[in-house]
Amino acid sequence: MVAATMSYFPGLSMTTTGTTAISSGGFHFFRFRADSKPQPMTLGILAFDAAKTISRLVALYRSLTDAEFNRLRKEIIRSEGVAYLNSRDERLLLNLACAEQLEDLEVAVDAISRLCARCSNRSLSRFDLVYADLKQGLIDIGKLDYGSRKVNRIVEKIEKYLSTTASLYSALESLTQMETSERKLKQWKKNFKENPLQKTNFDLFESKIAFQRKQVRSLKDVSLWNQTFDKVVSLMAKLVCVVYARICILYGPYISKLPNAVKRKQQQNNIRIHPETFAPIMHRDESRHSMWNSGPITSTSKKSGLSKFHSRELNVNMLLLPDKASLLAGLMPGNSCVSEESSGGNLWRNNVLLHSAARTTVGGAGLAMRYANVIMMAEQFLQGPGSMGEGARGQVYEMLPAQLREKVRAKLRGLRSGGRGGGGGREMAEGWREAVERMMGWLGPVAEDTLRWQAERNTEKQRPGSLDTKGRVLLIQTLHFADVEKTEAAIVEVLVGLSCIYMYEDTRSCYYESD
Structure with a gap:
């Protein structure tokens, strides 16, 4: 074990067993004994x-x-x-x-x-x-x-380092491109005789690359490098x-x-x-039962046939354990957005929250990104009905799982047999449009946050030249923990509504063309 003398806060003094000793002093995270050390390395x-x-x-x-x-x-x-x-x-x-x-x-x-x-x-x-x-x-x-x-x-100093490091990354990218051009230029000069005009251009390029190298050296000094x-x-x-x-x-x-x-x-x-x-x-309110229902669009509707989605009662005393056990160990069995398989085990470093979604959720079924893309495409169709061509509608249809395709077909068959399909006229189409717009008002933001969450967590594609320190989307804002039956029911309603709108628009355009 290593013994270190550290100063955290004024007036605070404590020693942890065999590991750290914390003494009084100013807000300095580490204050070390003066002993011989090797030359510190830079990043x-x-x-x-x-x-x-x-x-x-x-x-x-x-x-x-x-x-x-x-x-x-x-x-x-x-x-x-x-x-x-x-x-x-x-x-x-x-x-x-x-x-x-x-x-x-x-x-x-x-x-x-x-x-x-x-x-x-x-x-x-x-x-x-x-x-x-x-x-x-x-x-x-x-x-x-x-x-x-x-x-x-401290935060301002860190953000300054972030800014200069991002600038350094961009400068290094530019320098790499310029050095590639420089090598090609040298190879060309070996094979061809240059004229006076070309020599002037070569000199200008050399001055630019020299300035770029100087800028890179300067940025290295003031950045994290x-x-x-x-x-x-x-x-x-x-x-x-x-x-x-x-x-x-x-x-x-x-x-x-x-x-x-x-x-x-x-x-x-x-x-x-x-x-x-x-x-x-x-x-x-300790007397009140802690079970809550997520409010369905048609919780009492016989048409939807959806069961209410209950959250498991929480035992918050077991939720966040200091030994890195599962954050969700305190959830009691029952229907929930959190699976029982993730309720224990030392899985913190393996995205335990991401993998804790129950099979009855969109994330647990592995459909979050697919459904988010379907919803975003449906929103585009709603904003521009002219974009609902055969190819675009076929693309959305192919993105749907087999069971969801069958639900859409069954819903459309039911509407046609009841005489409430796309041929119902303008009032029917406007009614569908209003209904779809209301649903997309709350379904669209969740789908958009799902795509944004994925983009923010994809650190492999995050360029150091464009680091973002803004607040991030939380997983509860996405489709990950969404009840899969409710989500699919909402998607079916949206797609059926768009189909009825499309059929009305198509019928109207054919009528005008015949005239």
Whole structure:
């Protein structure tokens, strides 16, 4: 074990068993003994991987403001699409949101741990022990004031490094292209005799590439490229602790297993900002049953034949365990958006939340992306009926699973046999249009967020030259935990409505052509 002397907060003193010693002092994440160390290494090419991790941390930091948390509770969770397709159980949805944010933070911690191995100071290589102490509640993380002047300076410094690293990546791309042209130019000069005009152009190109090389060197000096592993790891570790502390403060009233890290003064300030947050849902009405139904469009309709979608009752005391066990271990058996197979096991590092969806959900059935694309194409057809050609409609039809195709055909047959098909005239078509527009008003945003969630998490395609630190879409905003029967019923209604609109438009166009 490595013993490190670290200063976190003023007036705080504690020692963890054989691993870390925390003494009083200013807000300095690490303060080390002066001993002989090798020359610190700089990040070099690893700067771009570090930048991706830092952008993830900053995005997570930005998503934890009071305004964003209130938006989560008052807008996102209560939105029609989330409430109908996922659940009306606010506590369940908040637990899932917290689990996803902690999982994102865990991914960043893994990346930091890999960088720690290259730190020249041995104390920094044991950040995993510090983070473990944080999760055990052994460190007073209430001292890490989210949004304080010191923390804001850290975030500003990190964002400056991100900006210059992104500029460096773009500059290196341009330099690579210019050097390729330079090699071709040298080869051409060997084979052909240049004239005076060409010599002028060659000189201009050489001056441009010289300036580009100078710019790259300058950007390396001010970006993450030339920063030491010790410095970068220290900054990232500070931000991890700040983010974890903030998550505990925001979600603590709903998840009792999170460390109670909020000091009295800080807690009073948070109660003043949004008092309803600190009135835990499970204590508001203990006599009320905690089962909620997600409100179906036609919950009592005999036509839909859909059963109500119940959320399992939560045992929040078991939801977030400090030993990296499944975030969902406290869910009781029953119909839910979370599967029983994922209710245990040390799966945190393997996207446990993503793989926890029950088979009765769209994500559990592996249909989230497919259905999202179908819905987005349907929205395009609704906005421009002229784009509903045979080829486009055939493409959407091929994207549907076999059972959904049969449901669409059966619905259309029923409408035709009842005389309510596309030949019903303008009023019928307008009625279908209004109905489809109402459904797309809540179904479209969920599908759009599904595609956005996938794009944001695809880090392999994320270019270091265009790092985004804005807040990210949460999994509860997508189709992943949506009830598959409700989702398919909504898609069927939309596609049938579009078919009726198309048949009316096609009949009308044929009538005008015959005239």
